[in-house]
Amino acid sequence: MADRRAYHHGNLREALVEATVALIEEKGPLAFTLAEAARQAGVSAAAPYRHFKGRDELLEEVARQGFDEFADRLAAAFADGRPNPLAAFMRVGEAYLAFARERPGHYMAMFEGGLSIAGNVELTRTSNRARQVLLDAAEQLSARLPPEARPPARMMADHIFALAHGVVELFLRGRPGGRSPIPASEMLESGVLIYLRGLGLIDG
Structure with missing residues (x-):
């Protein structure tokens, strides 16, 4: 799981990208959810919406x-x-x-x-x-x-x-x-x- 400190350092956007890359490698590009990306990045389910409209x-x-x-x-x-x-x-x-x-x-x-x-x-x-x-x-x-x-x-x-x-x-x-x-x-x-x-x- 990505380090939660990434969010506090202002790197939430990139942390979500890295988490998504890991999920794609594991499940494929069509099988992950935005909530899973947030969890993988170590942030709340609502946090991704600060940077992305959706999955x-x-x-x-x-x-x-x-x-x-x-x-x-x-x-x-x-x-x-x-x-x-x-x-x-x-x-x-x-x-x-x-x-x-x-x-x-x-x-x-x-x-x-x-x-x-x-x-x-x-x-x-x-x-x-x-x-x-x-x-x-x-x-x-x-x-x-x-x-x-x-x-x-x-x-x-x-x-x-x-x-x-x-x-x-x-x-x-x-x-x-x-x-x-x-x-x-x-x-x-x-x-x-x-x-x-x-x-x-x-x-x-």
Whole structure:
């Protein structure tokens, strides 16, 4: 249980976020209540209403913080395409998996909490920042082809995003090797390489 002193130090909002992350990791993003978050944070059931209108708003804050860190990690991994776009692209995939593995509560809030990202200005902003990294990477990778032969960057970004999310859902969670003897990182890397070869973006 979170330390009750967090409330007295003026950190109630963050204490509730941390409590919610723990509950999501334990129960999933749809199975906790605001009262449980308050109890986990060591405060009264009425205390969360000082910062959040309800459970969904608290879940949105967890997702917002997650998207912010997620975008930072992807941007740092891409590093403007250095030393080359393909290497940078593969680092982005590794960063995606690392975030899902190290921040499962945030990841589930972001992608499995049933939130309307389009209906929330802050969620839209932070999720778009992460998406922009994939768009930039796709554009740099396809720059070697003539303009008329380049696949749409948005399509590429969506396909890679879907591939990474599928690897997380199917192969990253649970006991290692439970569903596949191949590590999730290798599963994602091989899938991305096959996809890029199919588009004619890499040789081999």
